[in-house]
Amino acid sequence: MGKKDSLHLEDSMSISVRTAGSFKKPWAGRFGKKTEKIVEAFTSSVSFDRRLWRYDIEGSIAHAKMLGKQKIISKEDMELILKGLREIREEIEKGKFKFIEELEDIHMNIEHELIKKVGPAGGKLHTARSRNDQVALDMRLFLRDEINEIMRLIEDLQKVIVGLAEKHIDTIMPGYTHLQRAQPVLLGHHLLAYLEMLERDRERFNECLKRVNVLPLGSAALSGTGLPVDRKYMAGLLKFPAISRNSMDAVSDRDFVIEFLSASSMLMVHLSRLSEELILWSSAEFGFIELPDSYCTGSSIMPQKKNPDIPELIRGKAGRVFGHLIAVLTVLKGLPLTYNRDMQEDKEPIFDTVDTVKSSLSVLGKMMPLIRFNKEAMEKAAQDGFLVATDLAEYLVEKGIPFREAHETVGRIVRYCIENNKTLRDLELMEFRRFSKVIEKDVSKCLMVKESIKRKNSYGGTAKNRVLAAIKEFRKMKCWE
Numbered sequence: 002m003g004k005k006d007s008l009h010l011e012d013s014m015s016i017s018v019r020t021a022g023s024f025k026k027p028w029a030g031r032f033g034k035k036t037e038k039i040v041e042a043f044t045s046s047v048s049f050d051r052r053l054w055r056y057d058i059e060g061s062i063a064h065a066k067m068l069g070k071q072k073i074i075s076k077e078d079m080e081l082i083l084k085g086l087r088e089i090r091e092e093i094e095k096g097k098f099k100f101i102e103e104l105e106d107i108h109m110n111i112e113h114e115l116i117k118k119v120g121p122a123g124g125k126l127h128t129a130r131s132r133n134d135q136v137a138l139d140m141r142l143f144l145r146d147e148i149n150e151i152m153r154l155i156e157d158l159q160k161v162i163v164g165l166a167e168k169h170i171d172t173i174m175p176g177y178t179h180l181q182r183a184q185p186v187l188l189g190h191h192l193l194a195y196l197e198m199l200e201r202d203r204e205r206f207n208e209c210l211k212r213v214n215v216l217p218l219g220s221a222a223l224s225g226t227g228l229p230v231d232r233k234y235m236a237g238l239l240k241f242p243a244i245s246r247n248s249m250d251a252v253s254d255r256d257f258v259i260e261f262l263s264a265s266s267m268l269m270v271h272l273s274r275l276s277e278e279l280i281l282w283s284s285a286e287f288g289f290i291e292l293p294d295s296y297c298t299g300s301s302i303m304p305q306k307k308n309p310d311i312p313e314l315i316r317g318k319a320g321r322v323f324g325h326l327i328a329v330l331t332v333l334k335g336l337p338l339t340y341n342r343d344m345q346e347d348k349e350p351i352f353d354t355v356d357t358v359k360s361s362l363s364v365l366g367k368m369m370p371l372i373r374f375n376k377e378a379m380e381k382a383a384q385d386g387f388l389v390a391t392d393l394a395e396y397l398v399e400k401g402i403p404f405r406e407a408h409e410t411v412g413r414i415v416r417y418c419i420e421n422n423k424t425l426r427d428l429e430l431m432e433f434r435r436f437s438k439v440i441e442k443d444v445s446k447c448l449m450v451k452e453s454i455k456r457k458n459s460y461g462g463t464a465k466n467r468v469l470a471a472i473k474e475f476r477k478m479k480c481w482e
């Protein structure tokens with residue numbers, strides 16, 4: 002592209018003009034009056050979207066290189082732009098950059114500074130680009146990095162859980178349904194349930210990454226551009242495996258944001274369930290665990306208190322992440338194509354979600370290995386009551402009794418025990434035989450808690466060899482060894 006074609010770009014130099022305490026807008030040509038202060042304050046997003054600065058510059062560098070390669074701008078102008086952008090990057094890194102609210106957002110702040118630095122050439126950067134494709138790009142680059150980081154943190158927590166499961170492979174505890182003691186299980190098996198949840202979370206983030214990893218740049222405002230851009234080249238520079246197919250979709254799509262918030266919400270569901278168990282287990286009523294002092298706080302009035310604030314806060318923070326999901330769903334709902342300013346409202350929910358998810362994963366990953374499990378209390382709880390009742394029913398099934406009948410018989414035995422203040426293990430063979438003639442001496446074996454666990458040898462069950470196999474399988478799948 003010749004010099005003549007790009008001449009009109011010189012007009013946009015006006016962006017750098019500072020007029021009596023305020024900055025001239027890039028769109029000033031069309032406007033007869035200055036923007037009201039209250040409007041500037043209301044519309045400005047730089048206080049939060051400055052967080053995108055690194056990605057904004059990275060995107061601009063790729064865009065400028067493409068403009069130069071395609072001869073849409075001269076090589077000299079391209080070099081000037083690249084130099085300016087790199088300088089700005091350094092200034093921001095060193096905390097020397099002054100962000101200006103009147104310049105609305107991160108995009109205009111950087112462009113303004115660029116023009117100030119390199120003069121007219123800087124005004125050519127925005128050729129064949131709009132803030133609409135620019136902001137979509139920044140968000141995608143930002144989320145791509147953050148998702149990778151979140152997936153790393155999930156894996157760290159998974160490693161902690163596998164380590165604990167292995168360490169507690171012989172610890173027996175009650176498994177619960179309805180928060181009532183149900184059947185004995187291994188603590189390791191219980192912990193591995195969270196490993197599975199986290200694995201699905203990681204998969205969901207990985208899936209989401211596919212949809213994040215699409216280059217919107219080159220879509221310009223909404224319809225594409227008449228200038229000979231090379232989108233493939235930019236995709237290569239920015240490491241995008243895919244390029245958006247429809248310019249209108251590209252600038253109005255925030256599905257990837259919602260997907261991210263949704264995957265984050267699901268993750269927070271899981272972290273809050275784990276947290277709730279830690280809270281319950283650390284109570285005097287359960288007494289299953291002791292949380293590390295260094296991860297608890299005390300009371301300002303009750304000297305004896307040690308509170309499980311970390312899991313409580315994670316449980317609570319799940320609420321704000323769900324809120325962000327609903328907020329962005331509601332912002333997007335019913336929006337006409339293409340870009341609408343409403344979409345600026347996706348930033349704070351995304352930033353806060355990223356921070357919340359990362360800090361929750363990190364702190365949990367650090368706290369978990371320091372938990373002291375009270376093996377005796379757990380085992381005692383598992384010995385108590387009628388946790389082996391199902392095993393007794395299965396014993397009857399093995400003796401040829403239909404399961405429904407076996408269930409009924411064991412139910413009557415349990416009622417008999419309750420009425421006579423006995424446990425199943427207290428009963429004499431004679432007492433058992435009053436309920437079923439198929440019961441023989443070997444019944445005592447199936448009433449042992451350890452035996453009950455050993456019996457649960459179905460794939461995915463709590464038998465020790467199954468739990469160990471599950472750990473091995475998982476490690477292999479993750480290539481951890």
Ligand code: ARG
Nearest residue numbers: 046106132133136340344345
């Ligand atoms: N700050 C805006 C946002 O976050 C950037 C895009 C503005 N585009 C526009 N046409 N006003 O969405």
